[in-house]
Amino acid sequence: MLRADQVLTDSVEMLAYECDAYTIHKGRPDVVVHPESTEQCAAVVRLCARMGVPFTPRGTGTGLSGGATPLYGGVVISIMRMNRVLSISPADLRLRAQAGCINSTITRAVAPYGLHYAPDPSSQTACTVGGNVAENASGPHTLKYGVTANHVTALTLVLPDGSVVELGSDADEPCGYDLVGLLVGSEGTLGIVTEVTVRLTPNPREVRTLLAVFGSVDDASRAVSRIIAAGIVPCALEMMDSMIINALEDAFAMGFPRDAQALLLVELDGLGPGLDAETADVSDLCAEHNARSVTAAASEEERARLWFARKQGVGVLGRVAPNKVTQDGVIPRSLLPEVLARIRGIAESHSVRLCNIFHAGDGNLHPCVIFDERDADELRRVLVANEEILRLCVEVGGSITGEHGVGVEKRDAMPLMFSEADLAAMRRVKSAFDPAGLCNPGKIIPGPSAEAAPP
Amino acid sequence: MSRKSPADIAAGCIRCGFCLDACPTFKLTANEAESPRGRIYLMRHVLDAGRPMDAAALTHLDNCLGCRACEAVCPSGVQYGLLIEGFRARIEEEGLRPSAEAGARGMLLDTLTDRGRLGASLAGLSMVAGILRKAPAMPGLFARLLTGGQSHEAAVPLSGTGRSGGHLPAFTAAVGRARCTVCLLDGCVMSVLFANVNRATAELLSHCGCNVVCPHSAGCCGALDAHAGRRERARQRARALVDALECADYDVLVTNSAGCGSTLREYGELLADDDRYAARAAALGARTRDISEFLVELGVEPPTGRLDVTVAYHDACHLAHAQRITSPPRALLRSIAGLALVPLAESDLCCGSAGTYNVTHPETAAALLERKVANIIASGASVVAAGNPGCIAWMREGLARAGSTIRVTHTVELLAEAYRRGASQAEA
Ligand SMILES: Cc1cc2nc3c(=O)[nH]c(=O)nc-3n(C[C@H](O)[C@H](O)[C@H](O)COP(=O)(O)OP(=O)(O)OC[C@H]3O[C@@H](n4cnc5c(N)ncnc54)[C@H](O)[C@@H]3O)c2cc1C
Ligand code: SF4
Ligand code: SF4
Numbered sequence: 001m002l003r004a005d006q007v008l009t010d011s012v013e014m015l016a017y018e019c020d021a022y023t024i025h026k027g028r029p030d031v032v033v034h035p036e037s038t039e040q041c042a043a044v045v046r047l048c049a050r051m052g053v054p055f056t057p058r059g060t061g062t063g064l065s066g067g068a069t070p071l072y073g074g075v076v077i078s079i080m081r082m083n084r085v086l087s088i089s090p091a092d093l094r095l096r097a098q099a100g101c102i103n104s105t106i107t108r109a110v111a112p113y114g115l116h117y118a119p120d121p122s123s124q125t126a127c128t129v130g131g132n133v134a135e136n137a138s139g140p141h142t143l144k145y146g147v148t149a150n151h152v153t154a155l156t157l158v159l160p161d162g163s164v165v166e167l168g169s170d171a172d173e174p175c176g177y178d179l180v181g182l183l184v185g186s187e188g189t190l191g192i193v194t195e196v197t198v199r200l201t202p203n204p205r206e207v208r209t210l211l212a213v214f215g216s217v218d219d220a221s222r223a224v225s226r227i228i229a230a231g232i233v234p235c236a237l238e239m240m241d242s243m244i245i246n247a248l249e250d251a252f253a254m255g256f257p258r259d260a261q262a263l264l265l266v267e268l269d270g271l272g273p274g275l276d277a278e279t280a281d282v283s284d285l286c287a288e289h290n291a292r293s294v295t296a297a298a299s300e301e302e303r304a305r306l307w308f309a310r311k312q313g314v315g316v317l318g319r320v321a322p323n324k325v326t327q328d329g330v331i332p333r334s335l336l337p338e339v340l341a342r343i344r345g346i347a348e349s350h351s352v353r354l355c356n357i358f359h360a361g362d363g364n365l366h367p368c369v370i371f372d373e374r375d376a377d378e379l380r381r382v383l384v385a386n387e388e389i390l391r392l393c394v395e396v397g398g399s400i401t402g403e404h405g406v407g408v409e410k411r412d413a414m415p416l417m418f419s420e421a422d423l424a425a426m427r428r429v430k431s432a433f434d435p436a437g438l439c440n441p442g443k444i445i446p447g448p449s450a451e452a453a454p455p
Numbered sequence: 456m457s458r459k460s461p462a463d464i465a466a467g468c469i470r471c472g473f474c475l476d477a478c479p480t481f482k483l484t485a486n487e488a489e490s491p492r493g494r495i496y497l498m499r500h501v502l503d504a505g506r507p508m509d510a511a512a513l514t515h516l517d518n519c520l521g522c523r524a525c526e527a528v529c530p531s532g533v534q535y536g537l538l539i540e541g542f543r544a545r546i547e548e549e550g551l552r553p554s555a556e557a558g559a560r561g562m563l564l565d566t567l568t569d570r571g572r573l574g575a576s577l578a579g580l581s582m583v584a585g586i587l588r589k590a591p592a593m594p595g596l597f598a599r600l601l602t603g604g605q606s607h608e609a610a611v612p613l614s615g616t617g618r619s620g621g622h623l624p625a626f627t628a629a630v631g632r633a634r635c636t637v638c639l640l641d642g643c644v645m646s647v648l649f650a651n652v653n654r655a656t657a658e659l660l661s662h663c664g665c666n667v668v669c670p671h672s673a674g675c676c677g678a679l680d681a682h683a684g685r686r687e688r689a690r691q692r693a694r695a696l697v698d699a700l701e702c703a704d705y706d707v708l709v710t711n712s713a714g715c716g717s718t719l720r721e722y723g724e725l726l727a728d729d730d731r732y733a734a735r736a737a738a739l740g741a742r743t744r745d746i747s748e749f750l751v752e753l754g755v756e757p758p759t760g761r762l763d764v765t766v767a768y769h770d771a772c773h774l775a776h777a778q779r780i781t782s783p784p785r786a787l788l789r790s791i792a793g794l795a796l797v798p799l800a801e802s803d804l805c806c807g808s809a810g811t812y813n814v815t816h817p818e819t820a821a822a823l824l825e826r827k828v829a830n831i832i833a834s835g836a837s838v839v840a841a842g843n844p845g846c847i848a849w850m851r852e853g854l855a856r857a858g859s860t861i862r863v864t865h866t867v868e869l870l871a872e873a874y875r876r877g878a879s880q881a882e883a
Binding site for chain 1: 463466467468469470471472473475476484485486487488490492493496497500503509511512515528529530531532533
């Protein structure tokens with residue numbers, strides 16, 4: 001079925017697979033396999049099904065909610081060797097790739113045609129398109145172009161009993177149940193995606209990238225609310241606070257003012273005069289909210305540099321403290337200033353260190369709490385503060401996760417958002433696909449199915 | 456600057472996975488334990504939990520090329536090079552290796568870092584390689600590796616035809632008015648196997664207005680020892696070099712070997728616990744420049760001679776990742792009239808040579824070499840330029856085995872040739 005080099009069992013190797021980028025919960029697999037085709041993947045799943053062994057799909061393991069952590073041991077099915085682009089149809093704006101293909105590889109592959117793959121998570125140079133499908137990943141440009149769900153048209157899926165199905169089609173208007181839609185965001189609990197067809201997006205004709213510097217987070221968030229209220233849809237609207245600015249300065253000497261309290265990175269695309277007018281409007285709105293300066297990237301290099309800063313902005317936190325938990329709450333954009341202030345209050349009351357780098361435009365907050373897991377008391381305070389921040393997001397009418405998934409991290413917070421009846425409906429969907437409960441058990445849905453270890 | 460403990464360095468890894476796609480051993484295996492993130496996790500386990508290192512963990516750490524591609528892309532600034540060198544030192548100091556293997560490794564390093572012995576003992580070395588090598592020996596590989604593999608004739612004449620040994624003169628005067636005095640190390644491997652590159656470097660520097668001093672009392676810088684975890688031996692060599700160079704009068708210490716350059720620059724770290732040497736070692740590090748970087752900083756007139764060749768540039772790990780030098784060598788190559796610089800796919804993916812790695816891990820090294828050779832052939836270049844002797848020898852070997860006539864040369868040799876042609880045209 002598999003060659004020896006496709007199967008790992010050594011205990012040291014198992015240790016390396018005991019978590020993803022979220023390290024609070026861990027679970028050690030018994031075996032890790034590296035299938036190289038859909039058939040091999042299906043064969044492994046069939047074997048697991050026959051023997052009643054749990055299995056967990058894994059991409060690059062950049063997930064931030066413990067999705068790829070094998071909570072109950074068993075087999076980790078790593079799709080990293082299935083990393084090829086299979087076909088490109090520029091005219092139809094479609095590309096088909098194996099699920100282990102790295103996100104940025106897709107954009108690189110279609111660049112010669114003036115196209116790109118729009119979902120651009122900050123982790124795009126690392127994460128897989130399969131992991132993106134599982135988490136319904138998004139990125140800065142999601143604000144205008146939509147999340148992964150809007151860009152996936154078809155999938156090859158290995159069901160938890162080991163059979164293989166093709167979902168969706170290349171057509172723009174699918175018929176029948178939208179099972180692709182169901183699979184996107186299912187966090188590896190409904191089966192293993194082995195191939196993906198994605199929609200490609202033509203590169204914008206013209207882009208303007210603005211950097212606005214603010215003396216207070218409050219001013220910056222009011223500016224965001226105003227830009228959105230004015231009916232402007234930037235293709236990206238991102239905020240970074242002073243801790244991030246300083247970490248970036250330490251790491252890369254970007255030239256940002258160290259005493260700034262917030263930066264807004266605003267990107268607009270479109271055509272000539274309309275674009276110029278919108279750019280001017282955004283500048284004015286920032287200025288009205290006391291922006292210290294608003295500058296436009298003068299060249300493609302400068303633009304790339306600003307985006308580099310944004311995409312490294314979470315990673316640089318490792319320079320400040322060894323561990324971090326990135327929250328992922330979504331809130332109504334109109335409440336941005338108020339919610340940010342309340343989150344600051346929560347952090348202060350529990351003496352935890354907190355910073356913000358997030359997709360301001362769609363209200364997807366990423367308060368990052370940084371800590372040292374070797375300090376037990378700090379860890380405890382972090383967990384309490386996290387819980388309060390989640391509650392706050394729900395209380396103001398938002399959601400506990402925007403793009404990082406529920407995984408194990410937020411599983412037990414699901415009842416904050418959903419009634420028992422809602423959760424029961426989810427459980428029924430799960431058991432329709434996976435009656436034996438072997439596919440990535442312990443994720444997303446709390447309660448009976450999460451608590452009971454599979455046989 | 457306050458120094459971080461290994462545990463703190465390892466704790467800086469936020470497990471973002473950004474380094475995975477840069478790591479050669481992960482690319483080949485897709486095994487997390489063969490990735491930087493996985494290795495750091497294993498190290499962390501030993502550091503935080505005080506657990507002993509078992510044989511399996513040792514294998515994964517040993518399989519690391521030390522290419523530091525991970526370090527160059529890490530947003531969190533994890534100093535992976537320091538971490539792995541520290542672990543390697545620990546492996547050696549705690550005697551965690553089977554003794555026959557440890558002995559053979561030791562002999563290999565001693566010989567490579569000792570000029571006299573290196574010249575004399577190619578045969579003995581093949582035997583050492585046999586002990587370390589788990590796969591059957593590739594015919595003639597080792598001898599050719601050690602002789603720089605100069606098996607084909609040059610289509611573009613190369614500098615210095617001498618193939619063995621020969622010291623540089625203690626002083627080479629600048630052509631014209633001297634702009635500064637440069638100290639050039641004669642090195643260990645470089646002086647025996649790559650004497651022509653050293654001569655080309657001295658010639659080039661002199662042509663660009665530098666007096667070149669070459670103190671013969673200076674020995675090996677200790678790079679191979681440091682990378683292999685023989686930290687005490689590396690420190691001894693570092694102290695000796697610091698002493699030797701303090702007697703010399705120069706402005707900048709220039710190297711043409713990326714591995715040496717990166718070690719010299721990190722001397723401060725290596726000798727940080729030595730009160731007598733720490734500051735002097737750091738000062739020496741601060742005065743060190745790679746030849747390409749130095750020439751660009753100095754600002755030299757482009758050569759007037761033409762070289763009509765298509766060149767692909769290979770980023771040596773210790774230049775691109777450890778010293779972050781990628782554009783100066785390319786800028787210098789582009790300054791040569793007639794020379795077409797073509798892109799090389801995966802130019803900064805390790806070629807597998809990695810110090811003594813190609814002897815200790817022949818299979819992985821060969822897999823990486825094959826990949827490098829395929830990329831080189833696909834580039835359409837007729838010449839490959841690089842800034843590190845190990846890579847040059849190893850890629851020559853790979854291309855020869857693939858039956859290719861593409862030549863591999865040091866960036867400096869192409870430049871020196873272009874200047875030389877310019878000078879002879881001016882005379883004619
Ligand atoms: C620094 C950093 C920045 C990030 N920025 C963003 C961001 O801007 N936007 C964003 O959305 N996310 C972001 N993330 C989160 C993460 O990168 C995404 O969730 C990504 O989609 C995970 O992909 P992966 O390949 O690493 O999957 P993994 O982490 O390996 O797995 C994630 C989940 O998907 C499942 N899975 C993986 N492959 C498959 C498959 N083939 N079939 C079925 N299920 C599968 C796993 O079981 C798991 O539940 C960031 C993470 C980091 C570390
Ligand atoms: S890039 Fe740095 S922080 Fe991220 S996983 Fe690799 S070593 Fe860790
Ligand atoms: S030094 Fe090179 S081989 Fe070692 S972990 Fe880093 S990238 Fe991988």
